[in-house]
Amino acid sequence: xxxxxATAIAIGVGLIVLLSYLFPLPVLASIRMLFLDWAIILAxxxxxxxxxxxxxxxxxxxxxxxxxxxxxxxxxxxxxxxAILGLLLGPTDERIRPLITSVQLPVEASLVGLLTITFVVxxxxxxxLHRSWISGLFLASTIVFLLVGSGIFLTNDTSPVIKExxxxxxxxxxxxxxxxxxxxxxGSLLTGLRILLGMDRPYSE
Amino acid sequence: xTDALWSLIAFVLTLAVLSYAIGDNPLFRIAIYTFIxxxxxxxxxILIDQVIIPRLITPxxxxxxxxxxxxxxxxxxxxxxxxxxxxxxxxxxxxMAFLVGVGAAVIINGALFGTLFTQVRAAGLPFxxxxxxxxxxxTGIVLLFGTMTTLVYFQFTGRREPGKGIVRSPWVEWMARIxxxxxxxxxxxxxxxxxxxxxxxxxxxxDFILQSINTLAP
Numbered sequence: 001x002x003x004x005x006a007t008a009i010a011i012g013v014g015l016i017v018l019l020s021y022l023f024p025l026p027v028l029a030s031i032r033m034l035f036l037d038w039a040i041i042l043a044x045x046x047x048x049x050x051x052x053x054x055x056x057x058x059x060x061x062x063x064x065x066x067x068x069x070x071x072x073x074x075x076x077x078x079x080x081x082x083a084i085l086g087l088l089l090g091p092t093d094e095r096i097r098p099l100i101t102s103v104q105l106p107v108e109a110s111l112v113g114l115l116t117i118t119f120v121v122x123x124x125x126x127x128x129l130h131r132s133w134i135s136g137l138f139l140a141s142t143i144v145f146l147l148v149g150s151g152i153f154l155t156n157d158t159s160p161v162i163k164e165x166x167x168x169x170x171x172x173x174x175x176x177x178x179x180x181x182x183x184x185x186x187g188s189l190l191t192g193l194r195i196l197l198g199m200d201r202p203y204s205e
Numbered sequence: 206x207t208d209a210l211w212s213l214i215a216f217v218l219t220l221a222v223l224s225y226a227i228g229d230n231p232l233f234r235i236a237i238y239t240f241i242x243x244x245x246x247x248x249x250x251i252l253i254d255q256v257i258i259p260r261l262i263t264p265x266x267x268x269x270x271x272x273x274x275x276x277x278x279x280x281x282x283x284x285x286x287x288x289x290x291x292x293x294x295x296x297x298x299x300x301m302a303f304l305v306g307v308g309a310a311v312i313i314n315g316a317l318f319g320t321l322f323t324q325v326r327a328a329g330l331p332f333x334x335x336x337x338x339x340x341x342x343x344t345g346i347v348l349l350f351g352t353m354t355t356l357v358y359f360q361f362t363g364r365r366e367p368g369k370g371i372v373r374s375p376w377v378e379w380m381a382r383i384x385x386x387x388x389x390x391x392x393x394x395x396x397x398x399x400x401x402x403x404x405x406x407x408x409x410x411x412d413f414i415l416q417s418i419n420t421l422a423p
Contacts, residue, residue, distance in 0.1 A: 003295075003298055003299070003302075005299065006298045006299050006301070006302035007302065009299060009302040009303055009306060010302040010303070010305050010306035010309070011306065012306070013302075013303055013306035013307055013310075014305075014306035014307065014309045014310040015310070016310075017306070017307055017310035017311065018310040018313055018314065021310070021314040021318075034274070035307050036307065036311075037260065037278075038277065038278040038281070038303070038307075039303070039304055039307040039308070040256060040260065041256065041257065041260050041261050041278045041282060042278065042281055042282060042285060042300050042303060042304045043304060044252045044256035044257050044260075045257065045282040045285045045286065045300075046285060046300075046301075046304065047248070047249075047252050048249060048252050048253070048257070049285060049286060049288050049289060049297075051245050051248060051249045051252075052249075052289055053288075053289065054245060055245070056289070058242075071234045071235065071238045072238065074235050074238040074239045074242060075238045075239070075241055075242035075245075076242065077239075077242065078238070078239045078240070078241070078242025078243040078245075078246060079242040079243070079245050079246040079249075080246065081243070081246065082242070082243045082245075082246030082247050082250065083245075083246035083247075083249050083250055084246075085250075086246060086247055086249070086250025086251070086254070087250050087253060087254065090250075090254055091247060091250045091251045091254050091255070096247075098207075098211045099243060099247065100247070101211070101215075102211040102212070102214050102215040102218075103214065103215070103218060103239070103240060103243050104240065104243065104244060104247070105215075106215040106216075106218045106219045106222075106410075106413070107218050107219075107222055107236060107237070107240040108240075109219075109406050109409065109410055110218070110219050110222035110223050110410050111222060112402075112403050112406040112407075113223065113403060113406050113407030113409075113410045113411075114222065114223065114225055114226065114407075115399070115403040116400060116403040116404045116406075116407045117226055119396070119399065119400050119403065120400070123396070134385060134389050137386060137389040137390065137393070138389045138392060138393045138396075139393070140393070141389060141390045141391075141392075141393025141394055141396075141397070142393040142394075142396045142397045142400070143397075144393075144397075145393060145394040145396075145397035145398070146397040146400060146401065148397075149397055149398060149401045150401070168347075171344055171347050171348060171351075172347070172351065172387065172390045172391070172394075173390055173391040173393075173394035173395070174348060174351075175347060175348045175349075175350070175351020175352050175355065175387055175391075176351055176355050176387035176388050176390060176391025176392075177391050177395075178324055178327075178328065178348065178351070178352045178355075179351060179352040179353070179354070179355020179356050179358075179384065179387065179388070179391075180355060180388070180391065181320060181324060182320070182321065182324055182325075182352065182356060183355070183356060183359050184320070185316040185317075185319075185320035185321045185324070186316075186321070188312050188313075188315070188316040188320075189312075189313055189316040189317065189321070191309075191312070192309040192310070192312045192313035192316070193309075193313065195305060195306070195309040196306070196309055196310070196313070201302075202301075202305055203298050203301035203302040203304075203305045204298055
């Protein structure tokens with residue numbers, strides 16, 4: 001359902017905040033601070049809604065005979081235990097810290113470690129399936145920058161010619177990165193303008 | 206004793222996650238489901254404790270002039286909670302519109318003043334008299350050329366020609382081809398960076414496993 005009230009709110013609020021950035025008047029700045037404060041609260045509530053929705057999905061999976069998933073029990077137990085402990089003691093309490101250092105950190109770090117294997121396998125598969133000059137260049141660039149990043153050229157024995165070549169090599173990704181960054185900024189600008197003009201309404205049902 | 210127990214938990218979880226290298230298995234799934242549950246619970250506690258209570262509940266309970274003003278975010282928050290119900294979820298579109306409107310304005314400001322202007326200024330810096338040098342000029346030209354060709358690669362506007370579909374002009378096509386080279390080199394460099402970072406983390410985990418075996422073994 002496309003609500004005209006919702007569209008008016010999005011356009012009105014967005015234009016006020018944008019104007020406050022373009023014209024630094026004290027009145028507009030204080031309205032912007034107020035709106036940003038409300039937006040932070042709403043973003044937190046939206047995050048809470050997302051988490052509660054995730055909880056309800058896993059709760060349903062335990063109860064439903066058709067799509068029963070016993071692993072969801074581990075989610076539910078982990079969630080309830082941490083949420084209650086976090087709310088009773090406060091999330092910054094010293095007694096909560098082991099949950100971060102002994103559960104979150106090891107799992108996150110191990111998942112990142114697993115990425116190494118996944119990345120290498122997918123790079124090899126990419127080259128095996130799509131043997132084009134562009135995938136070859138991508139792979140060559142990866143190998144060159146892996147060698148550069150490993151630091152084997154950072155010794156005193158490295159010849160000045162190689163050092164000069166490395167300096168030039170390091171410029172090339174900078175140019176591409178700036179182009180990609182500008183492309184992302186232009187895309188974001190366009191998306192924001194489309195929302196403020198009411199052409200895109202991601203908040204509608 | 207407690208430290209040893211937490212170390213044992215970290216050790217078991219590390220092994221369970223790394224066991225995915227040999228294929229999907231129940232140990233990996235238990236570790237991941239537990240991890241997501243704990244992360245979600247912790248994130249929920251942070252949201253309530255660090256944002257909702259100090260920014261919404263406390264001002265509402267305090268006897269100040271801003272109480273009336275705080276009724277608006279309270280009302281919008283209650284409407285947002287209606288998203289949890291399938292029948293009442295349409296009520297959530299009003300707070301979402303507010304959030305999207307503010308977000309769009311912040312994104313436009315960030316893209317304009319945070320990225321576009323600063324990057325364009327940085328692209329011109331090597332050519333300013335204060336910083337100009339032969340090597341600086343060369344670097345600046347390569348950077349500018351690479352940036353322009355990369356941007357041209359993402360330009361898909363062309364002329365529709367019978368039997369050929371949409372065709373770009375020859376010079377745009379050539380610039381786009383050069384831009385593709387810069388993009389491939391850039392993504393290769395990023396990929397190498399990510400592999401190196403994840404490899405460092407993997408070595409750290411393997412080192413942790415070896416240390417834990419040494420510590421936990423009788």
